[in-house]
Amino acid sequence: MQFWYKNLILSRIYLITILILPQAEPLSQHLFALEPKRWRPLRTKLSPVFTSGKLKEMFSLISECGDYLVKYMEKIADKNEPVECRELTAKYTTDVIGSCAFGIEMHALSNEDSEFRKMGRKIFVSSWKNILRLRIRQMFPWLYEVLGHIVSPTDVTKFFIRVIVETIDYRETNNVIRNDFIDMLRELKKHPDKLGDIELTDHLLAAQAFVFFVAGFETSSTTMSNALYELALNQKVQDNLREEIDEAYVKYNGDLKYENIKKMNYLDKVFKGTSSAKKVRCFFFFCFSFNDFTT
Numbered sequence: 001m002q003f004w005y006k007n008l009i010l011s012r013i014y015l016i017t018i019l020i021l022p023q024a025e026p027l028s029q030h031l032f033a034l035e036p037k038r039w040r041p042l043r044t045k046l047s048p049v050f051t052s053g054k055l056k057e058m059f060s061l062i063s064e065c066g067d068y069l070v071k072y073m074e075k076i077a078d079k080n081e082p083v084e085c086r087e088l089t090a091k092y093t094t095d096v097i098g099s100c101a102f103g104i105e106m107h108a109l110s111n112e113d114s115e116f117r118k119m120g121r122k123i124f125v126s127s128w129k130n131i132l133r134l135r136i137r138q139m140f141p142w143l144y145e146v147l148g149h150i151v152s153p154t155d156v157t158k159f160f161i162r163v164i165v166e167t168i169d170y171r172e173t174n175n176v177i178r179n180d181f182i183d184m185l186r187e188l189k190k191h192p193d194k195l196g197d198i199e200l201t202d203h204l205l206a207a208q209a210f211v212f213f214v215a216g217f218e219t220s221s222t223t224m225s226n227a228l229y230e231l232a233l234n235q236k237v238q239d240n241l242r243e244e245i246d247e248a249y250v251k252y253n254g255d256l257k258y259e260n261i262k263k264m265n266y267l268d269k270v271f272k273g274t275s276s277a278k279k280v281r282c283f284f285f286f287c288f289s290f291n292d293f294t295t
Helices: 038-048 053-058 059-077 087-101 115-124 128-139 140-148 155-174 182-188 203-234 235-251 258-262 265-294
Strands: 004-010 014-020
Touching: 014 038, 038 182, 038 203, 053 059, 059 087, 059 140, 087 115, 087 182, 087 203, 115 155, 115 203, 128 140, 182 203, 203 235, 203 265, 235 265
Parallel strands: none
Antiparallel strands: 004 014
């Protein structure tokens, strides 16, 4: 039996222990938690997908998802009911990650029963089963890993492993090439020698795709929904931003390419201001939580 610990210190407040449990939680073997031996070569091979050049190449796909978002917003606006912006932005970013990174139409906006969106919710939803798993995992990791041979994997684990393995196999069989994240994983699977003596399993590959999906849709949707919230509170900022976007739309004849959007300075400031405000709130949250923990 084998599992590893990796510690992260956050603002000298908490010491968070990330456990890698290959049997009990196959998707825990991702880049954020791996030990240096596997982390370094995997990071070197997968990091090119995060470059600004790749983002420019994928912008047309992002823009296409934006068109679906506009149609979806028009549909829900006709109902004249309150809109949960957090769910709205999560659906959009789920579609973006699916299209850009995995080459999969996830239909989170067009289909209320989208399987990917359901799994995205399940990752962050608390239940008595998840709480029980977490408690055993924290207090008795060795027992938790042993139980991994007996207890059935979670729906999220089974779903992501199945989807990634099937997608890689489909592309290999039909010679589909998209030069995206999945293709990078497929290349590693075909040439495991590029990673040295690391054992490259389907579970290890699926874990990288899983964390890419979670980090991609969750962080972006949270930032976007927070930006919408701040704009709702500050009408003047909202008006100034709308004016800049309208001017850019006219200036570039409705062709809002990557380079054109990068020139929108006020939009950039809005998102940077949103991120700063979020960091301040997180800081006070950790402070108060730590105070409650120690008193």
